[in-house]
Amino acid sequence: MSGAVDRPATGPLIVGAMVRTLGAYPSGWRQPGAHADPQTDASILRRVARLAEDADLDYLFFGDWLATGPDLEFRDPYLLARIDPVSAVLYLAGVTEKIGLIATVNSTYADPYATARATASLDLLTGGRGGVNLVTGAEPRAAANHGRDAHADNEARYDRAEEFVRALRLLWESWDDDAWIADRDSGVLIDAERLRTAAFVGTQVRVEGPLNVARPPQAHPPIVHAGTSPRSRALAATEADLALIAAADPASAAATRTELRALAEASGRDPDDLKVIVPVLPVVAETDASARAVVDRLLLLVPIDDGASGHAERPGFPANRSLAAFLDAAGLPADDPARRAAVDDVVAADAAARFAEAGARVLDLVRLRTGRSVGGEHPVTWRHLIAAHAVPANFVVGGPTVIADHFELWRAAGAADGFNVLSAFQQAQFEAFAQLAAPELRRRGLLGRAGATLRERLSLGAPRLAYAPALATR
Ligand SMILES: Cc1cc2nc3c(=O)[nH]c(=O)nc-3n(C[C@H](O)[C@H](O)[C@H](O)COP(=O)(O)O)c2cc1C
Incomplete structure (x- = not known):
C-alpha cells in the first residue's frame, strides 16, 4: 500500500x-x-x-x-x-x-x-x-x-x-x-x-x-x-x-x-x-494580451437577450442571459438606475460599486480574462458581464x-x-x-x-x- x-x-x-x-x-x-x-x-x-x-x-x-x-x-x-x-x-x-x-x-x-x-x-x-x-x-x-x-x-x-x-x-x-x-x-x-x-x-x-x-x-x-x-x-x-x-x-x-x-x-x-x-x-x-482579446470576442458573441437580436424568442433560450438576470445576481434592487442601461453601455463606476459579492466576482473574472475594467482604458460593457455570468467556463x-x-x-x-x-x-x-x-x-x-x-x-x-x-x- x-x-x-x-x-x-x-x-x-x-x-x-x-x-x-x-x-x-x-x-x-x-x-x-x-x-x-x-x-x-x-x-x-x-x-x-x-x-x-x-x-x-x-x-x-x-x-x-x-x-x-x-x-x-x-x-x-x-x-x-x-x-x-x-x-x-x-x-x-x-x-x-x-x-x-x-x-x-x-x-x-x-x-x-x-x-x-x-x-x-x-x-x-x-x-x-x-x-x-x-x-x-x-x-x-x-x-x-x-x-x-x-x-x-x-x-x-x-x-x-x-x-x-x-x-x-x-x-x-x-x-x-x-x-x-x-x-x-x-x-x-x-x-x-x-x-x-x-x-x-x-x-x-x-x-x-x-x-x-x-x-x-x-x-x-x-x-x-x-x-x-x-x-x-x-x-x-x-x-x-x-x-x-x-x-x-x-x-x-x-x-x-x-x-x-x-x-x-x-x-x-x-x-x-x-x-x-x-x-x-x-x-x-x-501573448497574454492577445489571449485576452480572444476571450473578449468569445464573450461579445454569446447570444444574449439584448431586445433586438430575437434570440430570446427562440426555443430553449436560457433565461439567465439578460441584463435583468445579471443585475438580480449582482444584488442590485429593482429600482436601481442600472436597470435602464442598454446591454452595450459601458458599466459606470457607481453601478459597479453597488454590486454584491457575486457581481464583483464576475467583474473580477472579466478583468482577469479580457483586461477590461470599470473606468480603465478598455471599459467593461454590460454584455461582457452578462455573458461571463451566464456561461461559466473554467x-x-x-x-x-x-x-x-x-x-x-x-x-x-x-x-x-x-x-x-x-x-x-x-x-x-x-x-x-x-x-x-x-x-x-x-x-x-x-x-x-x-x-x-x-x-x-x-x-x-x-x-x-x-x-x-x-x-x-x-
Ligand atoms: C467532467 C465531466 C464530464 C462528463 N462527461 C459526460 C459525457 O460526455 N456524457 C455523459 O453522458 N455524461 C457526462 N458526464 C456526466 C456524468 O457522467 C453523469 O452522467 C452525471 O454527472 C450524472 O451522474 P452523477 O449523478 O453521478 O454525477 C460528465 C461529468 C463530468 C464531471
Whole structure:
C-alpha cells in the first residue's frame, strides 16, 4: 500500500484533449475560421489528432450525449450533432500511431457485449491505445430514444454501471493470450480450454460470452469514469483507472482527489493506480494580451437577450442571459438606475460599486480574462458581464507561461494528476495550445509520458485479471 492519499502527482502530468469539434465555448463556432459544421467533422478530427500526436499528448477523449433538441443550440451547441464517440475513435485508429483513444459509453443504455466488442476491437486495431469512459448519463430524453419509459434514478443507474463494468472485464478476458494456436501441421486452430465464458448474471446485466474478439493487447483497456455523486465516487474509486471530476478551483479538486484516493485505498487498491483528471479550458495566444482579446470576442458573441437580436424568442433560450438576470445576481434592487442601461453601455463606476459579492466576482473574472475594467482604458460593457455570468467556463487565459504556471499550480496543490484540455473553438485554439503551450509544458517536465500502450503511458498498475474468477467456467 502506498503513502499519503493527499500526495501531489510527480513527473509529467497526464494531458489529454477533450475533443468537441464545434468548440467547447458556446460562441466558439462564430469565431473567424472556426469549425462550424458537423458534416465536415472527419477533416477536423484528423487535424486535431495530428496536432495532439505531434504535441505528445496522452490521449484524445470523446464525450457523448444520447439526445438532442433545439434547446441545446444556445446552452451546449456542441451537443446538437456530431460524430458518435466510438465511431470517432475507430476512425482515428487508422490515422494515428501513438496517441491513446478514449470513447465515452453510457452504461445506462449501452449493451455490455457490444461495448466489450467495440472496445476490444479498438484496442486490437491500435495495438493497445484504446480506453473507455463509462458514464451513467444525465439526459432524461435518452430514455425515450432507447425504448425506456424514464431515465433511471441515480441508484439504479449506478447499480447497473457496477454490473456493467464487471461484465466488461469478464468479456475482455474471454480469450487467453495463448488461446489462438493456428498450428497448420496439426490443424488445431484454438485451444478450447483457453476460451472461457463470462457467465455473468446480475440484476440488470446478464451476459454469457465468450466474446467474439480476441484478448485486447492491454487486457483491460483503461477505464475512465466521469461523474459527481457519491455513487459515482464509489464506482471511480473501486473500478476506474481515471476519475474525471468537475472542479471549480484547486482546493475543491484537491479535496475530491484526496477523497477518491482514500476510497480507492479502503477498497484495497494502491491509490496511485487511480488518476484524477480535471477539465480545463485554456485560451492560448502568443501573448497574454492577445489571449485576452480572444476571450473578449468569445464573450461579445454569446447570444444574449439584448431586445433586438430575437434570440430570446427562440426555443430553449436560457433565461439567465439578460441584463435583468445579471443585475438580480449582482444584488442590485429593482429600482436601481442600472436597470435602464442598454446591454452595450459601458458599466459606470457607481453601478459597479453597488454590486454584491457575486457581481464583483464576475467583474473580477472579466478583468482577469479580457483586461477590461470599470473606468480603465478598455471599459467593461454590460454584455461582457452578462455573458461571463451566464456561461461559466473554467478558463485559463494567457501565453504559454500563464498556462504552464496554471498546470503547475494545480499539481502542487494536489488537485490533479492531469488535465482534459478543452478548446473554445477548433482548430485554432487547440493548435495554439499544442504549438505554444505544450512546448513550455514539455520544457518544464509537465508533459511527455512514455509508454507503448495507453496503460503504460498513464502509469497504471497491472490490470486486475480474473476479476471474478468464481464466475468463469474454466
Ligand atoms: C467532467 C465531466 C464530464 C462528463 N462527461 C459526460 C459525457 O460526455 N456524457 C455523459 O453522458 N455524461 C457526462 N458526464 C456526466 C456524468 O457522467 C453523469 O452522467 C452525471 O454527472 C450524472 O451522474 P452523477 O449523478 O453521478 O454525477 C460528465 C461529468 C463530468 C464531471
